[in-house]
Amino acid sequence: MRLLPPPGPARILTLGTLVKTVGRGLWLVASALFLTRSVGLTATQVGVGLTLSALVGVLASAPSGYLADRVGPRATQVGALLAAGTLTAGLIAVRSFPAFLLVGAATALADAADRGARGALIAGTIPVDQRVHTRAYLRATTNVGISVGAVLGGFAIAADTRTGYVALILTAAAASLLAAAVLVRLPAVAAVTAPAHGPRLIALRDRPFLAFTLLDGLMSMHFSLLTIALPLWIAGHTRAPAWMISVLTLVNTVLVVLLQVRAARGAGTLTGAARAARRAGLAIALACVLFAASGALPVAGAVGLLACGSLAHVTGELWHSAAGWGISFGLAPEHAQGQYQGTYGMGYELGKMLAPVVVTTLALGWGVPGWLLLGGLFLLLGALVPPVVRWATSTRPAPDVAEPVAV
Known part of the structure; x- marks a missing residue:
């Protein structure tokens, strides 16, 4: 497999995905420890919070994709990444279970918007016969990014201090913001006008x-x-x-x-x-x-x-x-x-x-x-x-x- 697709939208999508998933790997590897050791939540509270956040993501999936069609997928995904980065940084201020639920639910909404917009962005910038090929590149890139993030996150785990976890969270937040800056370089995909009659979703x-x-x-x-x-x-x-x-x-x-x-x-x-x-x-x-x-x-x-x-x-x-x-x-x-x-x-x-x-x-x-x-x-x-x-x-x-x- 080539390291990168040819220059163009597929390469920009791949680079944006790499940056974003390094941040995701950082968070995945140390999130449970941060929430229990630094924030002080119980393991049960963390599990319940993640489950409820996942449910919010399920319910928001189709409406978020509809938003990407109406607003335009590039604007939606960039906005979702900016929101996700801000919310990730906001985890530093979490001190209670209700606050964790609030930030988790809002992050799930941003992630849902990101997922729907990503698919529409691929469909709008990549030729029909190259869409699956591009998704394959992005999945391979995702594995690389998460693996790199997981290795880097190991340093915060080894230190096991609030300072280390805060540094990890800020790095993960910065990765989302940087990914948004990369994806701005994609060509804009025109928003689709809502049908005058009939169902929207x-x-x-x-x-x-x-x-x-x-x-x-x-x-x-x-x-x-x-x-x-x-x-x-x-x-x-x-x-x-x-x-x-x-x-x-x-x-x-x-x-x-x-x-x-x-x-x-x-x-x-x-x-x-x-x-x-x-x-x-x-x-x-x-x-x-x-x-x-x-x-x-x-x-x-x-x-x-x-x-x-x-x-x-x-x-x-x-x-x-x-x-x-x-x-x-x-x-x-x-x-x-x-x-x-x-x-x-x-x-x-x-x-x-x-x-x-x-x-x-x-x-x-x-x-x-x-x-x-x-x-x-x-x-x-x-x-x-x-x-x-x-x-x-x-x-x-x-x-x-x-x-x-x-x-």
């Missing part, structure tokens, strides 16, 4: 698209396999050494960076994207089976199966991401890309909310049968995407259909 009335969004959101629960279920499974249910957790996480990150652009090839059409979703379900189901089997083996066998399972999982992850981009862009009318991309993001946020409970209950609470049930669920979700896409294309007027879906 048409994405929320598009039943086939909502069905796809739900399937894709539930499929996105697989991200928590690597971050939540697998580490606890390795530590408590296998004979594999604990360092395998770090190794598998590193391998996943590196492979996403190296292979996401390549894995997105062919997903630029509805046909190719639907097939990629089906393959993703199969690969992730295989990963669940391999993870389940690792618990009954000695060290060498457990390590081998965990490694093979992780490779299967990252393969499914790459296909799933590419499929989602291809379908969400392909089914969205050009005049409503913002609200459709916002609605598509709502599915991911929903999956992120449900995943901790679902994957821990099944994989850790039920053990091997739970892993197999998870595998069957992902297999089913992937298999349902092609017929849902066929349903969606059958409801589109002929000019909006790029090609028939035959999968």
Whole structure:
């Protein structure tokens, strides 16, 4: 993969994403410690606050995308990043749970606006046949940025002082502001005039698209396999050494960076994207089976199966991401890309909310049968995407259909 796309909007988007996600990595790695050790919140309060903030983000996704269509995606995203940077800096003043809830909810609104505007900005500045390719670049860049931020955040964790955490927060805030300055260089995308008659949020009335969004959101629960279920499974249910957790996480990150652009090839059409979703379900189901089997083996066998399972999982992850981009862009009318991309993001946020409970209950609470049930669920979700896409294309007027879906 090239380090950067060719000069133009795709390169500006990539640079802006890199800057923004370095700040995100800084915050992700140390947020829980800052809120508990420095602010004085309990772990339960932090969990409740993050969950409620995520719910705000889910509810705001489609309206925020609608705002991007009406105001213009560049102005919306720059405004969202400026707001996010200001709110992040405002965390320094948080001293109570109500204040944390207020800042968290406002930040979730800014993040929702950022997500919807990003999709509309890609649709408005990148040619149709390059949109999925560009999203792949941005995802690979996101992994690089978060990894760099996580490493830098380790210094604040090592110091474990309020001064260190405040410096981290101000750096994360500055990253959002700098990303806004980078994205201002993008060409402006004209705002779309609201229809004189009929509903405004048409994405929320598009039943086939909502069905796809739900399937894709539930499929996105697989991200928590690597971050939540697998580490606890390795530590408590296998004979594999604990360092395998770090190794598998590193391998996943590196492979996403190296292979996401390549894995997105062919997903630029509805046909190719639907097939990629089906393959993703199969690969992730295989990963669940391999993870389940690792618990009954000695060290060498457990390590081998965990490694093979992780490779299967990252393969499914790459296909799933590419499929989602291809379908969400392909089914969205050009005049409503913002609200459709916002609605598509709502599915991911929903999956992120449900995943901790679902994957821990099944994989850790039920053990091997739970892993197999998870595998069957992902297999089913992937298999349902092609017929849902066929349903969606059958409801589109002929000019909006790029090609028939035959999968």
